[in-house]
Amino acid sequence: MPALNVLDAVVELAIADRARSLPIAECIRGPGKVALEPGETVTGVRLAKAPRYRGQQYQKLGRRQAQACAIVSLAGVWQLGEAGVVERVRLALGSVAPQVVTPRAVETALVGRVFFLKEYGNRLGIANPGWFFTLSAVTQIGVRLVGDRLFDRLPNAPVLAGACAWLAIFTFALAHPYNATTFHGLGLLLGLGWGVAMPLLDALISTSRRPPSVRSTPTLRSSCSKPASSSARWSAAC
Secondary structure, three states, X not given: OHHHHHOOOEEEEEEOOEEEEEEHXXXXXXXXXXXXXXXXXXEEEEOOXXXXXXXXXXXXXXXXXXXXXXXXXXXXXXXXXXXXXXXXXXXXXXXXXXXXXXXHHHHHHHOOOEOHHHHHHHHHOOOOOOHHHHHHHHHHHXXXXXXXXXXXXXXXXXXXXXXXXXXXXXXXXXXXXXXXXXHHHHHHHHHHHHHHXXXXXXXXXXXXXXXXXXXXXXXXXXXXXXXXXXXXXXXXOO
């Protein structure tokens, strides 16, 4: 639901020979509560076409691998202007209240900020710095696919500490990029660090709250990202 909220999804409803549309935020009123009239059915969900320079991200924290309900989830969409200034932000939190929570104060505070990758791109002569996020996200996904079973056999705390140190080093290096190659390389290295750190962190959080008899493998972390560029088209389904 958070992802549909930030994307301003519209629910198509129909009954007999009559049809209407409702924003997703108005249609879902709470657990088991919807704004449907007797006999009315959902016939579709409509999303607007993504404009240029829009980015989006979805993060989920669950209790186990496979199909787990989220403990908390966050979806975000941001729209940038030509100069890299944030013009619009939509945020939504799931599983923290009966309905999706929208932190309006945070959204307002982010509007007008300069997207930092735009400044780096101008300085390094990179036409599309949004590829930094693309490379980072692809690396994270690759680490999860390749190392998923390996995480079950690793000592979580030491490996997590090493991954955090890795992230700290290359985050600091991000403040001093020399050229486009090192800039994109840092995206790969940071993606590798997050790909290792996040499942281990999720596993520590989930297993610490349950007895050993019901503990399971590292938590599923869902992530979808779209670079702030029109050159790549990413699906919002996650």
